[in-house]
Amino acid sequence: MNKIISKEHFSENVVKLEVEAPLIARSRKAGHFVIVRVGEKGERVPLTIAGADIQKGTITLVIQAVGKSSKKICSLNVGDYITDLVGPLGQATHIEKVGTVVCAGGGVGVAPLLPIVEAFHKAGNRVIVILAARTKELVILEKQMKENADEVIIMTDDGSYGEKGLVTNGIEKVIAREKVDLCVTIGPAIMMKFVSALTKKYDIPTVASLNTIMVDGTGMCGACRISVGGKTRFVCVDGPEFDAHQVDFDELLMRLNAYKGIENK
Amino acid sequence: MTTSELIAARRSEPWREELRKRKKNKERTAIPRVQMNELDPEYRSHTRLEEVNLGLTKEQAMLEAQRCLDCPTPTCMDGCPVGINIPTFIKNIERGEFLEAAKVLKETSALPAVCGRVCPQEKQCESKCIHIKMGKPAVAIGYLERFAADFERESGQISIPEIKQKNNIKIAVVGSGPAGLSFAGDMAKRGYDITVFEALHEIGGVLKYGIPEFRLPNHIVDVEIDSLRKMGVTFITNCIVGKTISYSDLHNNGFRGIFVASGAGLPNFMNIPGENLVGVMSSNEYLTRVNLMDAANPNADTPIYKGKRVAVIGGGNTAMDSVRTALRLGAEQAIIVYRRSEEEMPARIEEIKHAKEEGVQFLTLHNPIEYIGDEQGHVRQMKLQKMALGEPDASGRRRPVPTGEEETIDIDEVIVSIGVSPNPLIPRAFDGLGISSKGTIIVNEATNQSTISDVFAGGDIVRGGATVILAMGDGRKAAAAMDDFLKSSL
Numbered sequence A: 001m002n003k004i005i006s007k008e009h010f011s012e013n014v015v016k017l018e019v020e021a022p023l024i025a026r027s028r029k030a031g032h033f034v035i036v037r038v039g040e041k042g043e044r045v046p047l048t049i050a051g052a053d054i055q056k057g058t059i060t061l062v063i064q065a066v067g068k069s070s071k072k073i074c075s076l077n078v079g080d081y082i083t084d085l086v087g088p089l090g091q092a093t094h095i096e097k098v099g100t101v102v103c104a105g106g107g108v109g110v111a112p113l114l115p116i117v118e119a120f121h122k123a124g125n126r127v128i129v130i131l132a133a134r135t136k137e138l139v140i141l142e143k144q145m146k147e148n149a150d151e152v153i154i155m156t157d158d159g160s161y162g163e164k165g166l167v168t169n170g171i172e173k174v175i176a177r178e179k180v181d182l183c184v185t186i187g188p189a190i191m192m193k194f195v196s197a198l199t200k201k202y203d204i205p206t207v208a209s210l211n212t213i214m215v216d217g218t219g220m221c222g223a224c225r226i227s228v229g230g231k232t233r234f235v236c237v238d239g240p241e242f243d244a245h246q247v248d249f250d251e252l253l254m255r256l257n258a259y260k261g262i263e264n265k
Numbered sequence B: 001m002t003t004s005e006l007i008a009a010r011r012s013e014p015w016r017e018e019l020r021k022r023k024k025n026k027e028r029t030a031i032p033r034v035q036m037n038e039l040d041p042e043y044r045s046h047t048r049l050e051e052v053n054l055g056l057t058k059e060q061a062m063l064e065a066q067r068c069l070d071c072p073t074p075t076c077m078d079g080c081p082v083g084i085n086i087p088t089f090i091k092n093i094e095r096g097e098f099l100e101a102a103k104v105l106k107e108t109s110a111l112p113a114v115c116g117r118v119c120p121q122e123k124q125c126e127s128k129c130i131h132i133k134m135g136k137p138a139v140a141i142g143y144l145e146r147f148a149a150d151f152e153r154e155s156g157q158i159s160i161p162e163i164k165q166k167n168n169i170k171i172a173v174v175g176s177g178p179a180g181l182s183f184a185g186d187m188a189k190r191g192y193d194i195t196v197f198e199a200l201h202e203i204g205g206v207l208k209y210g211i212p213e214f215r216l217p218n219h220i221v222d223v224e225i226d227s228l229r230k231m232g233v234t235f236i237t238n239c240i241v242g243k244t245i246s247y248s249d250l251h252n253n254g255f256r257g258i259f260v261a262s263g264a265g266l267p268n269f270m271n272i273p274g275e276n277l278v279g280v281m282s283s284n285e286y287l288t289r290v291n292l293m294d295a296a297n298p299n300a301d302t303p304i305y306k307g308k309r310v311a312v313i314g315g316g317n318t319a320m321d322s323v324r325t326a327l328r329l330g331a332e333q334a335i336i337v338y339r340r341s342e343e344e345m346p347a348r349i350e351e352i353k354h355a356k357e358e359g360v361q362f363l364t365l366h367n368p369i370e371y372i373g374d375e376q377g378h379v380r381q382m383k384l385q386k387m388a389l390g391e392p393d394a395s396g397r398r399r400p401v402p403t404g405e406e407e408t409i410d411i412d413e414v415i416v417s418i419g420v421s422p423n424p425l426i427p428r429a430f431d432g433l434g435i436s437s438k439g440t441i442i443v444n445e446a447t448n449q450s451t452i453s454d455v456f457a458g459g460d461i462v463r464g465g466a467t468v469i470l471a472m473g474d475g476r477k478a479a480a481a482m483d484d485f486l487k488s489s490l
Helices: A022-027 A068-074 A107-122 A142-148 A167-177 A189-201 A249-256 B003-011 B014-022 B025-030 B058-067 B075-079 B086-094 B098-108 B112-118 B141-155 B178-189 B218-230 B247-252 B283-292 B317-328 B349-358 B425-429 B468-488
Strands: A002-009 A014-020 A033-037 A045-048 A051-053 A058-064 A084-089 A100-106 A126-133 A151-156 A182-186 A206-209 A225-228 A231-234 A241-243 B053-055 B170-174 B193-197 B234-236 B255-260 B264-267 B280-282 B309-313 B333-338 B361-364 B366-373 B379-392 B398-410 B413-416 B420-422 B455-457
Touching: A014 A068, A022 A051, A022 A058, A022 A084, A033 A058, A045 A068, A051 A107, A058 A068, A058 A107, A100 A107, A100 A167, A107 A126, A107 A142, A107 A182, A107 A206, A126 A142, A126 A167, A142 A151, A151 A167, A167 A189, A182 A189, A189 A206, A189 A249, A225 A241, A225 A249, B003 B086, B014 B086, B025 B058, B053 B141, B058 B086, B058 B141, B075 B086, B086 B098, B086 B141, B098 B112, B098 B141, B112 B141, B112 B218, B112 B468, B170 B178, B178 B193, B178 B218, B178 B255, B178 B468, B218 B234, B247 B255, B255 B468, B264 B283, B280 B283, B283 B317, B283 B413, B309 B317, B317 B333, B317 B349, B317 B413, B333 B366, B366 B398, B379 B413, B455 B468
Parallel strands: A100 A126, A100 A182, A126 A151, A182 A206, B170 B193, B170 B255, B193 B234, B255 B455, B280 B413, B309 B333, B309 B413, B333 B361
Antiparallel strands: A002 A014, A014 A058, A033 A045, A033 A084, A051 A058, A206 A241, A225 A231, B264 B420, B366 B379, B379 B398
């Protein structure tokens, strides 16, 4: 049982929770995820960690209410408990000094991107962040990103904030003006697919952090399997980050929809 | 006292001598072997939670116990990985002292009600029974074990094994499956302070996520776990050693020994086209959804496919558990697809028999070579290669060879049950731990000690995929060896 210490609404459907988890706060690194379960009949859901405070013994999770389980998590309030929380899981982001790193986040994927931005910046890289959202209200963590990056470019679909356009337009703008050594992307699978296609064209090494369906999250069930370079890999233990240019995004998109229709019944 | 001295001493107790004289061996061997009471196959194939085997009545158990000849050198015991004192518990059943029988089981087994249900006795204790040598069916040791354990549980008078004086030495156990629980029980009896760390939200490992309710109800596992709690064992869920806490964290917190029983991990797939289609999954995923997450319960949040034509690939116990689960979730056709013939199937004969009675179809000498999906990426068909049996392979079983003939059948769900690879978490997290090319932890066969002196290991993380009872045997062996190791290093 893990207590919720604070709750903030980023938008109507996007919630930030600060949760008591002293052991995870101490052992987690950028890129790690946790499995969360709410209620005795709850589902095990993977969530990438958005931050941690070792002194307070807390981790931060940012959740978008889309399905039954994420809505349940978002409905929790300060003082409530998460029934089960386990982690940190997966491989941490490989951080090194490579030069210029473009970090492209979309939707709630921006939240787990923050610790990666922090880590690359600390390692001495020039970090350019591209935050993409449908509209102004959905742009999150702009201030925190600005504190940890050399530049933050904001893209909105409707042009209500920052520049009008998709995340890929923002990346292309950076590529046009300077050399990019690495791209890191987290967001909806379809967004990462297009980011990957773009950077492949320019031959820029790209890492995508994938969020798949999981049951145990500890390397047992294989629900999270995807094809990377034609080989089956397990996101929970081999990932969640992979060479985006090798990921079969179409298969990933298909597998993400596996339980659509069943869940809503 | 050595084991053989203990066997002899118990055998010469006056009540045992008297009991042996009551009936001649000829009369004992003339009694036919008891038949397990079972639920009706048609009924049970639609009921998800009711246990198939109903157990023996008192009368049946006492009569079956008479079949045991109380051999002076009980070879059955050699066949038991945890060394249960078999004749002593059976003779207690014969004289009606059922609680006493249960106590005997608990001397060496932390999970008698589990073993009485899922052990392959026909390959172990029962295969060494004197009756077999006489060309007769073995004493139903497994049924009797289950009877004694169930009787004790249902009586409410559950005995807790004797605990030696506490020595306050802290020991960590990684994983709460059969190996971990067996180790924990034995070490607690020796007076150690045991903490079991479990990655999942439930205690029990494969006993909870893997084996279905109709073969091993969860509440029976919980009672056995509760006995361990009463013996002073502490359980911590949602904690992954090597991730949440490290090897050095355990040391810094005063743990003097670690037993790694982290179990099976990554499910094996065949790497054939279409294997990542929606509706194709591992038996680990399928069974975990149904058993651990209760996904077939309408009140549970975890979703599950309820395929109408379900193919299960494999011929082991896990394949049988999966295919029988599929039937219970409403499959119109549940098919075992196995590349060898039925004779080579590793599943227990009882499981195969139960599956057939319930209406499972067996498509042997067939091997999938491709899955074909629809526009949504959902599996709809499977292409099968017909096989024939060739020369025996390394396992001694005849090798399946492709005939070149193919067949395509309609299916809407595939459960791949062709084994697992060891869980990679611990091997990746402990520096200096010797790991085999298969990913298993390398241990000394006699002691289960790893290349790190205070780390012992057992169960599937060492064996790569075996049975509950072999895992329990490892736990017992490792407990004895760690006890010796810690005493000698004091």
